[in-house]
Amino acid sequence: MFAKRLLMASVLALSVLGSTAIHAQDKLKIGIINPFSGSLALYGDQLARGYEIAAEEQNAHGGVLGKQIELIRGDAGTPQQAIAAVQRLQDAGVSAFIGTYISAVSNAASDAAAQYDKIYWDTNALAQDLTDRGLPNFIRSGPSAGLFGEVATKAVVELVAPALAKSPKQIRVWIEHEDSIYGTSIADRERQLLTQAGVQVVGVGSHAARAIDLTDSVLRAKGATPDVWLSTSYQPDGTLLLRTMRDQGFKPPAIVMIGAGDSPDALQALGADGLSGLLIVTYPAAEQNQAYGPGGHEFLETYRKKYGRDPLVPHPLTAYVGAKMLFETIAAAGGTGPAAVRAAAAKLNHPVGTYANGFGAKFDANFQNTLALPTVVQWQSGKLLTVYPVQASLPGTKITDLPRK
């Protein structure tokens, strides 16, 4: 019975494959490398939706190089799956790759794509090493861990310090991070930059994202009596940290978070009061000032129409912008060869505020977009408002509830 079904499934699959092959000539195929199964599937899917909206928009305007864009998903949650996914998409005839939610997957997938001489365009993976390793086909249109660290530092120095009526030298910061490459590399950069800015880093704590209990981490931070508790985590551990802080009566004057605290789930868990005043360094939100991110609202409209609800996380907008930037670069390059695409990318020079999420485009020697700046949002009476950079915030938006009550 099962074998029969399997056979039918494979016949079906092959016929689907065959039918797409017939129309292959007039299509530009791009492979999406992301986790579509496993615990991070949600985020892979969210990124893919951003790409899909970008592709549909581009196709409505005639596609790229006179061809319609076709996106093909490749499921990869681990490096070995990444290699297999790249091979499969290569067989399916893709001309370029786009991704990725997981840095380790990006690492392996881009390396595999390099062997096929295909461009790997990363919109969301954060690890610093990705651009530092000198792979000839890798371009990152989104922010790196370093850029997140930079904006987090600015949030502490430029937003929090004045609100607490202290000079940066008087500010005490506790850095908390989850212990995978994502949290570790952001925390490293934060410590470096905060120390340079003269801020006192009173402690660095790391925890496993899958830990059952984080009371120890919270009590350690509480004992250091910081002014700012600066945390990088995934969502479940971020929410658990906030709940444990509440239970333990740990109320630092300012909380700055990366990667958590800005989801519907956090609001469910802690309520509007529990989150009030919380600052989050994150991918730009579509609701921000349209003068800074022209087209963000249209993106949100399209997303709602297509998927029937709001994005769960801000990532899709940045994925969308990254894909648009890729199409633009391919069009400018006149092809998809890594060398040509890189040459075209190097020529891009758009100031901050060009794209729908406020990104600009200016690539450095390692092909890291230096104008892909995360923004800072704050919870104010149950709503997330963009507060940094100032141009991105809506008129009249002020930092409130700092120090937190």
Add this chain to the structure above:
Amino acid sequence: MDTAIPRAGEADAPARQTPTIQRTGGPASRPVWPHLLGLLVLLLPIYLLRGNPFWIGILAFTYLFAGLAASWNIIAGFGGQFSLAHGVFFGVGAYTVALLYLRAGISPWLGLLPAMLLGAVISALISWPTFRLRGPFFAIATMALNEVAAVFANYFDHLTGGPRGLLIPFRAGLANMIFVERWKYALLTGMFMVLVVIVSLVLLRSRLGYYLLAVREDEDAARAAGIPALRVKILGMMISAALTAMGGGLFAMFVRVIDPPTLFSLQDVGVKFALLTLIGGMGTIWGPVLGAMLIVPLENFLRTWLSDVLPGGHYIVLGLFMILAARFMKRGVVGAYLTLIRRRRA
């Protein structure tokens, strides 16, 4: 529900008196050549699939995991020690080969030897105390060791690269064990599988092999018969661990990106060896190999065609398949085959 006393061998189980030794061989008397022929047949797909990079890549993983499952089978299947610490040896092998290559420029071919040695030594150190435990206790203690190793690999970053992991740059060349042509990887891991199967064949025909089987069947009786049970188990474990470490080294050179979550994943590494072996047939020469041949391609096939449709869809099918396979092939593929033959003859 009114039959208070179940029929013998139904709810309770002295039914296990089927001579398990016979299943694994009655080895020495049987000829080796059918096995070697079987191995050759299994290597045939390398030639058939050489033009298809995706499937040849899957094939390479299949051979690798066939070899790894067969390595695990040496101590778990023959020796009856259900170890879930093999992820540790796998990780040790991967890190040793990668670090020797990256930091000292030692060719991975040479690096495999210290990797195997280290894997064997560590396995002996781990086994000495844990072999006091039996059955599920041993399994859970060794599973805990796998987690300990994962935490340490993440923590001691000056040695392992920590959460950043290690990245082996693509410099193709025979000496570097890095190839442009995918079929060469398949050949390499295929040879690894062949090696492990041959080691298993030789082992089953040796004194150590008989001792292992004796310990598995009844450790106390074996000891009473003068078999040094602890030494036998540790030796079996060292052989198994050395081969697992070798597989880990090959994995590192094939994937070229290694980090703790990948190497010490229970689902993808530590427990997987056991799953592949169980579905193929524990304690048999061909069980682990057939288990890998069945599951690894199936998993990739399902991932390719189902994960677009439904997130996690392919795992649902795979999980159901595992449950049904357990239900209808209680002793794995090999067991089902033997039963079939027995029925024919009867």
Add this chain to the structure above:
Amino acid sequence: MDTFLNILVAGLLLGGIYSLVSIGLNLVFGVLRVVNFAHGAVVMVALYVTYFFYAVFGLDPYIAVVLVVPIMFVFGMGIYWFILRPLQDEPMMQTFATFGLLIVLQNTVLAITRGEPHSMNTELSRLVFSIGPLNVSAVRALSLVVATIIAGGLAAALRYTLTGKAIRGLIQDRPVGVLMGINVRQMYTLCVGMSAALAGVAAALLAPIYSLSPGLGDDFILPAFAVVVLGGLGSTMGAYFGGLLVGIIEALAGFYIDPTLKQAIWFLVFIAVLILRPSGLMGRLGAEEVGLRGNA
């Protein structure tokens, strides 16, 4: 001193959570001798069932528990009848099948929810008792209290009721138990059902503490195994005290050494204890001699 006390209490409360999850696992592990990989996933499913009642009918998890427990009991009986019973004589294959079940449950929930995290926020979850320097969250305290009641109640039931005696008989010596006329299938159905029902109780208590995600059960399963083995095979009070011990060691190690290392540290302690006292803290001596194939 204040800090130490606070850590100790935090560890104790964490221990309550571990005990809660482990007591159910212990029933299956102790009686059927099956390493049930799916137990964490069963807790996860119970959490989502609880969430379903919370989101759709606005039921507080503590009220929904009266519905969740019977649902989970039936679910557990289903696991026994469709997965474990047909593999009665093959403990390793049973383990294998529970791993398959884990994968199915986790990914079915993933497919339905698309992996979106959910939280439940109840009035009680914000309540914290401050006693001097100590901060005790009401929901965590309640978890510990309920774990204590369940452990005590179950231990008493096993000791004094006829069914309980039958189950203990099976734990101690299965063949003799069978000869004594114990209906093995009935007892096993009951145990697996109870185990899942206890997962339902655990879910109600964990609901206000954790964000739900399909992988949540995975995080619990390894500690739960360790707790069961540490406490002693089939010993309910052993699982209870084992849970508390693990919780306290974890909290102390996390605070005084390093939160990232805490799991490794208490695993090493666990292995050390196991080697010194293989039958666990409260287990019957010699229980560890019963192997995976141990029907003898």
